[in-house]
Amino acid sequence: MNEQQNKKKWLRILGNIFFYGALLLLLFNPTAKGWFLRQLMEVGLFRPQIEQEAAMPKQPAVAxxxxxxxxxxxxxxxxxxxxxxVFINFWATWCPPCIAEMPSLNDLYQQFRDDDRLVFLFINEDADVQKAKAFLQKKSYSLPLMTNTGQVPAQIFSGTLPTTLILDKDGNVVFRHEGLAKYNSASFVKQLKSLL
Incomplete structure (x- = not known):
């Protein structure tokens, strides 16, 4: 085997090691998964639309x-x-899609944090609340941490993380989305403002 063939063989082996290493990292590391999903959000995927959801039948406020x-x-x-x-987001520190959408949620919260017409409920589903507090502090997120009492109606939260909802001023569900989304986009902010 000549030197050039040997070099190509080693480059191929190193390329395979890098590829499979990156794949394993994405499969088993929630932070890496979150980073990858966040990159997909930045290119325009996962954009929520309140207007599309508003056509859904409203749940009575009591429910x-x-x-x-x-x-x-x-x-x-x-x-x-x-x-x-009321903007509600159910999340957990072990959930890669939750990790991916956190920067956009934190930015959205920063934009509206002083508007008393809008309340943010970031409800953590971790078994250990201290872990959630440490996560928010480590990432420098200023999201207000809430915890679930276990008495949430199934039409609000069925267990899928992340789940995000918006209740209008009468307590009706006007937006419900399971899975990650980029909530700080200009179009979503505009739609949210129209509810105020």
């Missing part, structure tokens, strides 16, 4: 009410938030 714990441990309900638009 969408559920309890949650806020950052201080106080039990609250979505029924208490009537008169405000």
């Amino acid at each position: 969408t009410a559920f309890a949650f714990r806020d950052a201080t441990g106080t039990m609250r309900t979505t029924a208490d938030l009537k008169g405000k638009v």
Whole structure:
């Protein structure tokens, strides 16, 4: 075997090692999966549309009410938030799609954090709340951490992560999306503002 063939053989072997290593990383590392999914979001995939969801039949407010714990441990309900638009996101630190959409959610929250007409509920589904707090702190996200009390109606949250909903001022579901999405896009922000 001459030197050039030997060099090609080693380049092919190294290329295969790199390819399969990257594939294994994407398969088994939630952070790597999240990064990959975030790249797909940046090229225009996973763009939610409130207007498309608004045509869905509205659930009565009583059927969408559920309890949650806020950052201080106080039990609250979505029924208490009537008169405000409520943005709800169910997530977990072990969920790659959740990790992927977090930067867009954090940016969306930053844009509206001082608008008292809109309430954000980022409801963590981790068994260990401290892990969720550490994750948010490590990533420098300022999202308000809430926890689920386990009493969420199935039409709101069926267990799929991430799940995002928007309740209008009357408590009706006007947007429900299972899976990741880029929530800080200009079109989504405009649609969200129209609900206020």
